[in-house]
Structures are given as C-alpha cells and as structure tokens.
Amino acid sequence: MSHGSRNQVPNRNIPVTAHPPGPLRMAAIPAAAALLWAHPAEADRAADSRLLASQCAQCHGTNGVSAGGIDSLAGMEYQDLLDKMHDMARPGETGDLMKHQAKGYTTRQMRLIAEYFSQLPKPEDD
Amino acid sequence: MTHPNDPTRRDLLIGATAGAAALSAPARISAATPRHVIVVGGGFGGSTAAKYLRLWGEPSLRVTIIDPKPVHISCVMSNLVLSRTLSLGALRFPHAGLASYGVTFVKDTVIGVDPAAMTVELKSGAMLSCDKLVLAGGISFVKPQGWNQRTAPHAWIAGGQTMQLRNMIEAMPDHGTYIQTIPPSPYRCPPGPYERACTVADILGAKPGARVILLDANDGIQASKATFTRAFNGLYRGKIEYRSGAELVAVDAAAGEVHTSLGVFRGDVLNIIPPHRASVVVRRSGAVPKGSHWAPVDPLSYASTVQGMKNVHIIGDSQGTGQPKSGHMANAQAKVCADAIVRLLAGQRVDGISRVRSVTTNSACYSPITHDKAAWLTAAFAYDETTRQMRLVPASLAESGSWSRESYAEMFDWANNLWTDTFR
Numbered sequence: 001m002s003h004g005s006r007n008q009v010p011n012r013n014i015p016v017t018a019h020p021p022g023p024l025r026m027a028a029i030p031a032a033a034a035l036l037w038a039h040p041a042e043a044d045r046a047a048d049s050r051l052l053a054s055q056c057a058q059c060h061g062t063n064g065v066s067a068g069g070i071d072s073l074a075g076m077e078y079q080d081l082l083d084k085m086h087d088m089a090r091p092g093e094t095g096d097l098m099k100h101q102a103k104g105y106t107t108r109q110m111r112l113i114a115e116y117f118s119q120l121p122k123p124e125d126d
Numbered sequence: 127m128t129h130p131n132d133p134t135r136r137d138l139l140i141g142a143t144a145g146a147a148a149l150s151a152p153a154r155i156s157a158a159t160p161r162h163v164i165v166v167g168g169g170f171g172g173s174t175a176a177k178y179l180r181l182w183g184e185p186s187l188r189v190t191i192i193d194p195k196p197v198h199i200s201c202v203m204s205n206l207v208l209s210r211t212l213s214l215g216a217l218r219f220p221h222a223g224l225a226s227y228g229v230t231f232v233k234d235t236v237i238g239v240d241p242a243a244m245t246v247e248l249k250s251g252a253m254l255s256c257d258k259l260v261l262a263g264g265i266s267f268v269k270p271q272g273w274n275q276r277t278a279p280h281a282w283i284a285g286g287q288t289m290q291l292r293n294m295i296e297a298m299p300d301h302g303t304y305i306q307t308i309p310p311s312p313y314r315c316p317p318g319p320y321e322r323a324c325t326v327a328d329i330l331g332a333k334p335g336a337r338v339i340l341l342d343a344n345d346g347i348q349a350s351k352a353t354f355t356r357a358f359n360g361l362y363r364g365k366i367e368y369r370s371g372a373e374l375v376a377v378d379a380a381a382g383e384v385h386t387s388l389g390v391f392r393g394d395v396l397n398i399i400p401p402h403r404a405s406v407v408v409r410r411s412g413a414v415p416k417g418s419h420w421a422p423v424d425p426l427s428y429a430s431t432v433q434g435m436k437n438v439h440i441i442g443d444s445q446g447t448g449q450p451k452s453g454h455m456a457n458a459q460a461k462v463c464a465d466a467i468v469r470l471l472a473g474q475r476v477d478g479i480s481r482v483r484s485v486t487t488n489s490a491c492y493s494p495i496t497h498d499k500a501a502w503l504t505a506a507f508a509y510d511e512t513t514r515q516m517r518l519v520p521a522s523l524a525e526s527g528s529w530s531r532e533s534y535a536e537m538f539d540w541a542n543n544l545w546t547d548t549f550r
C-alpha cells in the first residue's frame with residue numbers, strides 16, 4: 001500500500017499552538033475564530049462546508065488529500081467538482097459506488113463541498 | 127514543559143493524592159483554563175474524533191485518548207487475515223500515530239464514568255476530569271449459554287481471536303464442517319458475517335468435502351442481499367449452507383454442537399458471533415437505558431439523550447441511531463461529534479438551520495467474495511428535520527450485485543484512505 005502522500009496532508013504538521021497562515025486557514029478554522037469573520041453567515045458557511053467535506057475524507061483522504069489510489073479532491077476547480085458530482089447524481093447513472101453515493105446529497109450540499117475543496121491547495125504529488 | 131497538550135499530569139496528581147471527593151469539588155475551570163476533551167477508546171470512532179477535535183478546535187483544546195492497548199487492531203480487512211492475504215501486523219495502528227496532531231494518549235482502561243462531575247476513573251486508580259467526554263468503546267457480547275471464546279472464537283474484535291480462528295480453520299480436517307453464527311441485527315458490520323462465510327468457503331476450497339454452515343438469527347441476509355444470494359446459490363453452492371431464522375440458544379464446543387431454534391448443528395470449527403450490545407464502558411456510564419442494548423443520542427452532536435448526560439457523547443458501534451455499525455460510519459459520526467463539541471465549547475448552537483442541513487454521514491464498504499474479487503455496498507444518510515433522526519437517502523443505497531478484480535483492488539485503496547483518515 002502506498003504511503004506516498006502521507007506527509008503532504010496539508011495540516012498534518014501544524015504547530016499545535018498556532019494556526020497556519022494563508023490557504024490552510026479554511027481547514028483549520030476553529031468555530032470560535034470563525035466568529036471573527038466579516039459576517040456571521042459567512043463563518044457558518046465555512047464551518048458547514050468543512051463539516052460536509054470531511055465526510056468525503058474516509059475515501060478521498062483528510063482534507064481531500066488521498067493516501068493513494070483514489071482521487072484527491074483538494075485544489076479541484078469549483079465548477080469542475082460541482083459538475084462531476086451533479087453528473088454522477090443523475091438518476092440514470094448507476095453501477096459505480098460513487099454514482100450512488102453522489103445521490104445522497106442536495107445541490108446546496110454539493111456546492112458547499114465544492115467550495116471547501118476548491119479553496120485548498122492541490123497536493124504536491126498530484 | 128508547559129505544553130497545553132501534555133499528559134493530564136495535573137489530573138493524575140489530583141487523582142493520586144486527593145482522591146475522588148476532591149475532584150467533584152469545584153476546582154472549576156476558569157475561562158482561561160484550556161478545555162479538555164477525553165475520548166474513551168481509540169478505535170475507528172475515538173481516533174477520528176480525537177484527530178478532528180485537534181484539527182478543528184481551538185489550539186489550546188486538550189484532547190486525550192484512553193485505551194488499554196497501545197495499538198488498535200483494525201477489524202476492517204481482518205477477514206483477509208484468515209486467508210493469510212494480510213498479516214495481523216498490517217492492521218496495527220499505534221495510538222501514538224495521532225501525537226503529531228497534539229493528541230495525548232493514556233494507556234489505561236476506563237472503569238467508571240461520573241457524568242455529573244465529568245470525571246473518569248481508570249483501572250490504575252487515577253481520575254481524570256474533562257469538559258466533554260466522548261465514549262467510543264465499540265461493542266460487547268451477550269454471552270450464549272455454554273459459550274467460551276477460546277474454544278469457539280468470535281473473531282469479531284480483531285487480534286488474538288482472529289489468529290485463533292485462522293489456526294482452527296487451517297487445522298480443520300478434510301470433509302470437515304465450519305459453523306458460523308450471525309447475531310440478530312443490529313450488529314457490527316452488516317455485510318461482515320456473509321463476507322466471512324465467503325472468505326472461509328474460498329479457503330476451504332482446498333479441503334475436499336469441507337463446507338460452511340451459516341446460521342443466521344435474522345430472517346434473511348442483512349446487507350448486500352443480491353450479491354450474497356448470488357454467491358451462496360452459485361459460486362458457493364454445496365459449499366455454503368445458509369439457514370435464516372436460526373436463533374442461537376447454546377454452545378457445546380467439546381461436543382462440537384451449536385444449539386439453535388432450528389435444532390442442533392455439529393461442526394469441527396465453531397465460529398460463534400454472539401448477540402451484541404454497547405461496550406461495557408458505555409453501559410456502566412448509565413448511557414444505555416434499562417431494556418435497551420444501545421445508547422440513545424442526538425445525531426446532531428452524538429450527545430447522550432439520557433437525563434444528566436448532555437456532556438457525554440457516544441459514537442460508533444455503541445450508539446443507537448440505527449445507522450449501520452461500521453468503521454466508515456464510526457469515522458463519519460466522529461466528525462459530526464467533533465464539529466458539535468467545537469461549536470458547543472465556543473458557546474454556539476448545533477441546531478441552527480444551516481448546520482442541521484449540513485449534517486450527513488455515509489458508509490462505503492468492500493467485501494472480498496473470493497481471494498481476488500470483491501463486491502461493494504454504499505449508503506448516505508442525512509439529518510431529517512421532522513423526525514430528528516438520521517435518515518437513509520434511498521437513492522444512495524446500492525450494492526454491486528456482483529464481484530470483480532477491479533473492486534478487489536479498489537478495496538485496498540479505500541481501506542488505506544479510511545485508516546489514514548482515522549489513525550494517522
């Protein structure tokens with residue numbers, strides 16, 4: 001089994017006393033810090049998208065960085081990811097695990113998931 | 127060192143010197159005191175919860191995992207140890223794997239929980255206190271009459287039991303009979319027992335005349351029904367005899383007998399998977415009401431709904447939401463729970479409309495059917511605002527219905543990502 005990208009999980013090596021700057025912020029925002037966002041609704045949106053997206057990690061890796069085999073989602077284009085989810089969720093699309101899994105989500109949920117992963121950096125070995 | 131996530135030295139000291147009484151006294155956390163979450167059990171649910179609490183919580187949030195074993199042995203993929211496809215070593219995940227996130231590990235057994243004082247008592251005699259408690263102890267068994275796990279292993283908690291069963295299968299004589307029982311639902315890993323029967327039948331292919339008798343307490347196959355029906359009636363016809371409605375009554379391993387509601391069955395190897403209930407630590411905490419086997423929780427936070435236990439969260443196989451009991455699902459629930467705890471500690475609600483509509487869980491599972499082909503099963507769940515329960519999204523539920531080499535290869539990629547998201 002490949003452990004190739006283990007050390008590239010974006011927030012794996014964050015020092016525990018500080019949050020990383022820049023693009024990793026999304027992955028690491030604590031809810032309290034989210035309160036400081038310009039608009040509370042925006043903070044909620046960030047936290048909700050993080051929660052939804054975390055449910056992809058069982059197969060696609062923590063923060064969308066796959067340990068191998070399955071596609072990474074981190075750094076995908078928003079529209080590309082949303083289109084892919086929509087396509088798989090279409091009623092006629094069957095026979096593949098993800099085509100069924102995709103049917104479990106509303107359009108709003110798909111948008112939030114796409115928002116989250118599109119704001120993360122692409123893994124280095126991708 | 128005054129690292130905020132250093133071992134719970136202060137608590138250990140209190141526990142050792144002043145004893146339990148002093149702890150319940152209000153040495154209460156001031157706003158400046160770092161908050162502490164204790165996670166009991168470092169399996170699929172507990173490890174994920176601890177990791178995501180550190181990823182998502184305030185940097186000062188202290189997270190401690192308590193588990194009697196320094197290494198968790200994954201049940202996921204453990205049927206492949208029976209066929210020597212994997213060694214048990216490949217399924218070992220040290221709790222120290224989460225140290226890089228700042229999770230503290232304490233090797234001990236929790237023997238008591240006080241939900242009012244928010245303390246846990248350890249076998250070593252120490253007491254630890256916390257603001258939130260997550261219980262993820264897995265399962266325990268309802269012992270059938272006459273059953274001893276040494277002579278009739280369950281191998282349903284991976285480790286020594288898995289090796290014991292593997293040795294017994296390998297020592298089974300030609301023309302021998304392997305008997306496996308399936309507990310009433312809900313039990314850990316709905317497709318797991320059927321997957322095991324297929325794996326064992328494949329191994330026994332090398333032994334002339336050897337066969338599997340599968341005694342199911344339920345009135346039919348509980349998961350991936352089309353796939354397993356096909357396997358039992360086709361590929362393994364004459365090799366696996368499947369009997370539904372066979373309730374386990376008693377076991378007599380010396381005589382090789384399994385007593386059921388359908389009569390007595392005799393075999394050379396008895397793989398008894400007894401009825402399940404919540405883990406001992408969850409039952410002792412008071413989170414399982416009388417007459418029930420599982421802990422009722424609010425699926426927005428996995429907080430206990432038992433009165434006086436709102437700061438105790440139960441995730442994974444021990445909780446009673448009716449979602450499938452799987453490692454993938456325990457991981458999914460752990461994230462909802464971690465998110466809820468982070469919000470609750472920050473004084474926020476967990477039942478705002480936009481969060482409620484963002485609470486989902488899912489399960490995906492690959493089952494080996496032969497030594498080089500596997501099948502898959504998947505389902506997604508969403509929070510139902512009317513019933514306030516998790517609801518299966520019908521269109522998302524699907525099984526492969528057949529098995530393939532491609533799925534067998536995908537199974538390893540899936541497991542590797544699940545393990546990594548959980549334990550590393």
Ligand SMILES: Cc1cc2nc3c(=O)[nH]c(=O)nc-3n(C[C@H](O)[C@H](O)[C@H](O)COP(=O)(O)OP(=O)(O)OC[C@H]3O[C@@H](n4cnc5c(N)ncnc54)[C@H](O)[C@@H]3O)c2cc1C
Nearest residue numbers: 167169170171201236263264315407442443451452453454
């Ligand atoms: C043969 C088999 C195959 C399976 N295959 C799959 C699969 O393909 N996919 C899938 O998703 N699931 C699968 N599962 C199911 C999966 O293993 C469980 O659903 C999952 O482990 C449940 O997670 P949990 O956190 O509730 O419990 P566990 O992962 O069992 O963890 C419980 C932990 O709690 C600890 N503990 C218990 N009591 C105490 C205490 N008093 N104090 C401190 N610590 C304690 C234990 O040592 C253990 O480490 C399979 C199970 C089996 C048996």
